[in-house]
Structures are given as C-alpha cells and as structure tokens.
Amino acid sequence: MGAIHFTIEKRAPRSGARAGILKTPHGVIQTPAFVPVGTKADVKGIFPEQLEKLGAQVVLANTYHLYLQPGEKIVQDAGGLAKFMNWKGSPRGASAEWGPTMTDSGGFQVFSLGAAFGKTISKFARSNLAEQEVVAKPVIYDEDVASQHGQLAIIDDEGVSFTSHLDGSLHRFTPERSVEIQHALGADMFFAFDECTSPTEPYEYQREAMERTHRWAERSLKAHRQNSDAQKKQALFGIVQGGRFEDLRRESAREIASLGFDGIGIGGSFSKEDMRGALRAAVGELPEELPRHFLGIGEPGDILEGIANGMDLFDCVAATRIGRHGSIYTKQGIIHLKNEKYRNDFSPLDPETSVPGIEGFTRAYVSHLSRSGETLGGVIASIHNIGFILQLVAGARQAILDGKFDEYRANFVHEYYG
C-alpha cells in the first residue's frame, strides 16, 4: 500500500476526462485539480489562508530552490514543507493538521538554467523551429565552458552539475540526491529527477534525453524504496518525456508506467499541436488507475485540453506570474490591465467571475496599482488568476460528474477564445 490512494469516480462519455479522489497523508484532493506553484515554499504574494479560501487543495514547491535556500534541513526540522509554510489545505483532511503538498525534482531547472538560458527559447516555442538552430550541448561539466556559454547547468549521464544562481557556488544533483532532498522536504507527492528538454531539440537528442530520464527514473525509484519510512508517507511520480515526438512519448509512457511509480507526470513542452498528438500518444500508454500530473500546464485552454485527455493534476506559474505583470484571466479572455483603456474602467476585474476576498476591486484600481508598481496590484491580480483557474477546474470536475464536460469545455473555449 503506497502513500496515496487514487480512485476514479466518474468518466466522461466522449473524452478521456475523469473525476477522481486522491487521498494523501495530509488530506483529500478532488481531481481534476489545479496545483498552485509555491516554488520557494510560498505562492508569490498570496497567504496560505487565502489560497484555502480560493479552493486550492494542494501546493507545489521546488527542490532546487529550497535546497539552495534555506536548505532542506531547515524545512525538515520545521516539520516538513506544509508545516514550514503554514499550509493547512482545503478542504481539510479528516485528521491532518497540515495540507497536501508536492515538490518538483529540480528537473525543470536543468532546462531553465541550462538549455533555455538567455530567454531565447520559450518552453512553448513552436515545434517546427529549424533543427540547425539547436545549439550543441556539452555533456561533460567544465566550469569555463559553463560560464562561457552563460549556462548554469551542465548535464551528464550521472546527473547535473550546476552553479547556484544565488552565489555562483558549484552543486550537483543526481536522481538519488534529488530523492534524498525531497524526502527531507517531506511533501506527500514528489517527482523523479528528469531532464526537461528544450522543444527545439532534434529527435536524436530528445531520444537521448528521454532514455537518460528513464534511467534516472529507475534510480529515483530505487532510492525511494530504500527509505521505507519515506515510502509510507510520500508518493513518487515518474515523468514521461519525449518532446514533441509521438513515438518517443508513447515509448516513454510505456517505460515509466512499467516501473511501478505511484503516479505519472507528463513533462516537457507542449504546443497546441503537440497537445493533440504527443500528449494523446503518451496518455494512451498509461494505466487508468494512476493519477496523472500535467507538469507546468496552466493556461485555461491547455488545462481543458489536458482534462479532456485524461489528466488529473496541473501546476503552473502563469497565474501568479502574469498577475504580477498586470494581466488577468477573464471569461472573455486574458486582458492586460496596464493598457490605457483600463485606467478608467470601473467594472469588476471579471464581471463573470467572483473571487473570494477581492470582490470589490475594480479594473481601474488594479490598473493603477500595477502601473505605479504597487505590490498590492500583483497580489490582487494573482489572487484573481489563481481563483479563476481553480474555479475553471472545479467547474470542469463538476461538469464531468454531471456528464456535461464536453459542453462545459466548448462553452468556455467559445467565450474565452472568441
């Protein structure tokens, strides 16, 4: 018996969508569920209590960040991630004092600190970028090479060497080390260390990275199984990679599913086209009974696409990031509150969405705060966006239970994307 227990309550008739119950040591999560990202053990700008009011059931923090600062030992000594950040969760677990949490493995930082450095490569860059644009990747860590290339992370088969973005000090992650750190952080669910590739990588490199991710998956699992105490309290998710290539996704899903993880994460990059191809290919190989987490996916339309393809969990920084940058989700699409036309728009942030705790704020007010650089503007917009996404996903769950998911999705997409 693992640390978590997942049951499917209801399946949509004409799509892969499903509503489930995910029981964790720190409470129950009703799926599909959106997982707000609290990288450094805080969802930027939002109190845990506010997150609970918004309906967040679980939050996700990051291994790389917490390892560097304050160090996993501090979090462990604090009593684990949930207690450290005073996260109680909602709805409350029957007996748990603290709420459900997840941690990411640091695998994404292999991408964001390595290949994606310089902001030239978007995680969602078009998949048809010319192959020759891809930069050759060194596989042996060399400090001079790393600094010359401006990269903070260099990958080899054993693991990843990287320099801290905080002080430049040299560090190394291996699958075993990532698992060890995540045991210390103590989240209910955590991810195997993987290599998140750039979408521009050619087929051969995607295969190489995928196979490395598979080997790392086995090592992560082995490291986890050697800690029987952690195994009782924490669930380990393996991550499917394979880039935009359907055959690789299929192969990766089959491999990861065969290893005996408690849950499955689907990582990497997905353009709109890849959603329908690579994602579907991967999901087709996954066992029904394991919870599926769509890593890093959080735009409204993408979430609904994921749900339609049978994904259960989603995490994303977009809601809080675009909020801090002055943009909000509305039922009619995303709007940029800093735009001139909102300076004297005294209507609610989204007339069709009521978010607890911020009902009275107008577009003009938040526009003013964002324009003038006031912290509160980003806070209100972040709360609104998290609330919006949580309501969207909660609505999707209810629609699945009511047997009307397709209609729900079509209506939303029609309004949102016009």
Place this chain on the structure above:
RNA sequence: GCAUCGGUGGCGGAGUGGUCAAUCGCAACAGACUGUAAAUCUGUCGGGCAUAGCCCUACGAAGGUUCAAAUCCUUCCCGGUGCA
C-alpha cells in the same frame, strides 16, 4: 544693475563643428510570459510616407560665421547663483 552659470525631445539628463532626429534613465504606448534565476523581459517612443529607406520640422528666439552648427559669434528673452 554688474558678474557668472545655464536654457536639448512629455520629464530628467548626455552631447560642445560633420558619423545627431540627437547616448541613457523615467514616463507613455504595445507585446511576451505555461514543472518561477521573472513585481521580469522585449519592441515603439518629433512628424509624414511607398517605414532595413526617404522627406520635413527640430536642441530658448532672431541673425551671423562655415561646404557643414545642438555645438562657434552677436543681440534678445527666460532661469539659477554671487556681488552691489
């Protein structure tokens, strides 16, 4: 009144004979952002057009010197400072 320093694009502030429609910052206008090195980054930012270019108007005002002036000279206007 005398002396002295200064008046540059919405603001601040570079530039002191040609490569200047004028560095840079701010503001403004728009865009990007999907497992957060992101309260960040990018573009535009005198006017017009057939916009990787061309034309016009511009560096307080008016004259002048020069092949060429935001830059040099003269006068005037305005502001700061000092002395009466």
